[in-house]
Amino acid sequence: MKLERFQAFSDGIFAILITILVLEFHIPNYQEGHLLTGLLGQWPLLLAYGLSYFYVGTLWLFHHDYFSLLRQIDRNINLLNLLMLFSITLLDYPISLVATALTSRNRQDMQTAFVAYDLVALFISATFFFVYLYLHRHPELKSNPGAASFYTAIKFDPVRSVIMYSLAILATFWSVWLGAFLLVASIIFHFLAYLRMNKRLVRLNEQGG
Numbered sequence: 001m002k003l004e005r006f007q008a009f010s011d012g013i014f015a016i017l018i019t020i021l022v023l024e025f026h027i028p029n030y031q032e033g034h035l036l037t038g039l040l041g042q043w044p045l046l047l048a049y050g051l052s053y054f055y056v057g058t059l060w061l062f063h064h065d066y067f068s069l070l071r072q073i074d075r076n077i078n079l080l081n082l083l084m085l086f087s088i089t090l091l092d093y094p095i096s097l098v099a100t101a102l103t104s105r106n107r108q109d110m111q112t113a114f115v116a117y118d119l120v121a122l123f124i125s126a127t128f129f130f131v132y133l134y135l136h137r138h139p140e141l142k143s144n145p146g147a148a149s150f151y152t153a154i155k156f157d158p159v160r161s162v163i164m165y166s167l168a169i170l171a172t173f174w175s176v177w178l179g180a181f182l183l184v185a186s187i188i189f190h191f192l193a194y195l196r197m198n199k200r201l202v203r204l205n206e207q208g209g
Helices: 003-022 035-040 043-067 075-089 092-104 107-137 147-154 157-174 176-208
Strands: none
Touching: 003 043, 003 075, 003 092, 043 075, 043 092, 043 107, 043 176, 075 107, 092 107, 107 147, 107 157, 107 176, 147 176, 157 176
16 A cells, blocks of 8 residues: 555544544424523533544644654554554544533443543554554654654653553542543643654654755
């Protein structure tokens, strides 16, 4: 598979996932003259969608920038990329669980929903780690010889994410809202890690140029 086809396929999966996220929106059940009340009652869905859109968008930015280092791909990176994309497509289900649980405000349901979201996010971070590790061990796939130092600077970011989501899972069994806070904090960490990675990538490209 050519690199262009690899990137186009991955971008297509991200685009489809984001489209699926918005399909969760439906006209609420409401009595005539109380549409606003019905819309306000959908705040859990809006919150879950907004957070997940931000998360998926950050993952796409990571994917786009990191794989821009490649000059060629092999079978194994194709398989690892498929695993990564599979993990990301799982997000739609826990999003629905979180929105439903927040609407009911049942503590046990919220625990289950947040833990499900954490587990999927942990899985996603683990797949990124395996991709990072494989590409580090196969420098011949990269276009820039300085990419080894770039990897060294970011290689523990997925591990940190796995630890943060694991802590969120444990915290959820003690306090649902603490677990939710750690989940949101972990997603924000992804974005901050992306900004840091992007700055290093720009610097790497400038040195290579």
